[in-house]
Amino acid sequence: MIGIDIEKISRFENWTDEGFKRIFTEKELEYACEFENKIEHLCGFYCVKESFVKALDDTGIHFSQIEVLHNENGKPYINNTRYIQSILKEHFKSRVEISISHCKDYATAVVLVE
Numbered sequence: 001m002i003g004i005d006i007e008k009i010s011r012f013e014n015w016t017d018e019g020f021k022r023i024f025t026e027k028e029l030e031y032a033c034e035f036e037n038k039i040e041h042l043c044g045f046y047c048v049k050e051s052f053v054k055a056l057d058d059t060g061i062h063f064s065q066i067e068v069l070h071n072e073n074g075k076p077y078i079n080n081t082r083y084i085q086s087i088l089k090e091h092f093k094s095r096v097e098i099s100i101s102h103c104k105d106y107a108t109a110v111v112l113v114e
């Protein structure tokens, strides 16, 4: 199953710290803050969260519980928390692959659930 999302970076321009903290995990915020274009990265993570919901066709999933991390090469993945494991189990799935891309104006992500 597959999900895709694209978002305008400007959507996040006026968000408060509280707003970010409601959607993004501490590690996601820490990662993005390392970059000058912080909201480009966060917008990409947001696209992953939307795409994951689309791939599973499950609008009951909490965005704040989907955490995007990176391996040593910078490749992103969804943290395999108990919550994610339980969601995947519920949908009889076991593996998730994600890909993110962003530029000045837009971010996009694709999520594949097997």
Ligand SMILES: CC(C)(COP(=O)(O)OP(=O)(O)OC[C@H]1O[C@@H](n2cnc3c(N)ncnc32)[C@H](O)[C@@H]1OP(=O)(O)O)[C@@H](O)C(=O)NCCC(=O)NCCS
Residues within 6 Å of the ligand: 040, 041, 042, 044, 073, 074, 075, 076, 099, 100, 101, 102, 103
């Ligand atoms: C990793 C790479 C593919 C990213 O591409 P890009 O066009 O610079 O940037 P994009 O906006 O499309 O993608 C950025 C996202 O790629 C993802 N990414 C980074 N490293 C990755 C990797 N090793 N594998 C898969 N995805 C990766 C990340 O999710 C990143 O976004 P994030 O940091 O916000 O999570 C690119 O920088 C790279 O290293 N290419 C290697 C080949 C190369 O250097 N060629 C140069 C030839 S001149």
